[in-house]
Amino acid sequence: MSDGKPGLRPRFWERFPLTRLRDAEWEALCDGCGKCCLLKLEDAETAEVAFTCVGCRLLDGETCRCGQYDIRKQIVPDCVVLTPQNIAEIAYWMPATCAYRRLYEGKPLAAWHPLVSGDPESVHEAGISMRGRVVPEFEVDEDDLEDYVIEEDL
Numbered sequence: 001m002s003d004g005k006p007g008l009r010p011r012f013w014e015r016f017p018l019t020r021l022r023d024a025e026w027e028a029l030c031d032g033c034g035k036c037c038l039l040k041l042e043d044a045e046t047a048e049v050a051f052t053c054v055g056c057r058l059l060d061g062e063t064c065r066c067g068q069y070d071i072r073k074q075i076v077p078d079c080v081v082l083t084p085q086n087i088a089e090i091a092y093w094m095p096a097t098c099a100y101r102r103l104y105e106g107k108p109l110a111a112w113h114p115l116v117s118g119d120p121e122s123v124h125e126a127g128i129s130m131r132g133r134v135v136p137e138f139e140v141d142e143d144d145l146e147d148y149v150i151e152e153d154l
Contacts, residue, residue, distance in 0.1 A: 033128050038055055054145060057136065064129045
C-alpha cells in the first residue's frame with residue numbers, strides 16, 4: 001500500500017534489505033504501536049527483557065507516538081535511536097511484533113501493519129498497540145517498575 005506516498009517505493013519492505021531503505025521508508029516501517037517506548041527491565045545475567053506498561057515521558061498513550069520525535073534525544077538522552085546500523089544489537093529488546101525486528105529476522109510484516117493494510121488505525125484495531133494502556137513515566141517511582149511488568153507476550 002505504499003504506492004502514492006512520497007519517498008516510498010512499492011512494497012519496499014519486501015524488495016530491499018534494511019540497509020538499503022530510504023529515510024522515509026525506514027520511518028514508514030514504524031507501525032505506531034508504542035511498545036518500543038515502554039520502559040523495560042533487563043536481567044543482567046540472562047539478558048531477558050521484561051516490558052512494563054510504563055511509557056517514556058514523551059510517549060503519547062493515545063497516539064502511541066513520541067510527542068517530540070525530532071528532538072527526543074535532547075529531552076531524553078537515554079532514548080535509543082534505532083537505525084539499520086544498530087538493529088543487530090537492539091533487535092532482542094524490541095517487541096516480537098515490531099516491523100524492524102520482524103524484517104531483521106527475515107519475517108514478513110503482519111497483516112495488520114499499516115503498510116500492508118493501508119490503514120494507520122489497523123495496528124490499534126488489531127489490539128497490537130499500547131493505546132489506552134500506558135502509564136506515564138512521571139506517575140511511577142523507578143523502584144516500583146517491577147510492579148508494572150506486562151505479562152503478555154510482546
